[in-house]
Amino acid sequence: MRNGRIRNRDERDEYSFRPVRRSDLALLEAWLQLPQVSRWWGDPAEQLALLTSDLDEPDMVMKLVTFQATPFAYIQDYPIHRWPQPHLTHLPRGSRGLDCFIGRAEMYGQGHGAAFLRRRALQLRAAGAPTVAIDPDVRNLHAHRACVSAAFRDTGETVTSEGKVRLLVFES
Numbered sequence: 001m002r003n004g005r006i007r008n009r010d011e012r013d014e015y016s017f018r019p020v021r022r023s024d025l026a027l028l029e030a031w032l033q034l035p036q037v038s039r040w041w042g043d044p045a046e047q048l049a050l051l052t053s054d055l056d057e058p059d060m061v062m063k064l065v066t067f068q069a070t071p072f073a074y075i076q077d078y079p080i081h082r083w084p085q086p087h088l089t090h091l092p093r094g095s096r097g098l099d100c101f102i103g104r105a106e107m108y109g110q111g112h113g114a115a116f117l118r119r120r121a122l123q124l125r126a127a128g129a130p131t132v133a134i135d136p137d138v139r140n141l142h143a144h145r146a147c148v149s150a151a152f153r154d155t156g157e158t159v160t161s162e163g164k165v166r167l168l169v170f171e172s
Helices: 022-032 035-041 044-054 112-126 141-149
Strands: 015-019 061-067 070-079 096-102 132-134 153-160 163-170
Touching (some): 015 112, 022 035, 022 044, 022 070, 035 044, 035 096, 061 112, 070 112, 112 163, 141 153
Parallel strands (some): 096 132
Antiparallel strands (some): 015 061, 061 070, 132 163, 153 163
8 A cells, every 4th residue: 555545456355344342442442433434324422322232232234344454444245135125125125235434534535435335245245145235424425435436336316314315236
């Protein structure tokens, strides 16, 4: 990596995912308070409470993303039909939904989001998910670019109970 930008495939292979533990909640709390995270995720205290309760939910797979063994992002995936949302119900059974954020500002704009999103989507597809979906806010242009760079296909804009989102799917 030069100047923080990903230069070759070997460097992308330095991403890993490890399960979130209760001892990680303080780190997640700090990340949730960052303006670039709370802008899209909402109230940090409310989100931390949700993440804390999700630790006991076996269908919610919660991971810290590391690069060169250093945690820098959070990602979760879940069976879409377990928590039905009208804009996702048309996806095939077994599809997985993703939510994520980068918690270290110095990792923004360097290609890390696209790299770890693609890696996780490939893992989920290899495990049998027919489709992996993510639905960032339409105003979150950084997330949209990362998803498209990760080979998610933009299926368009839709309105949800939380506002307008872009639905992007990974089927590669």
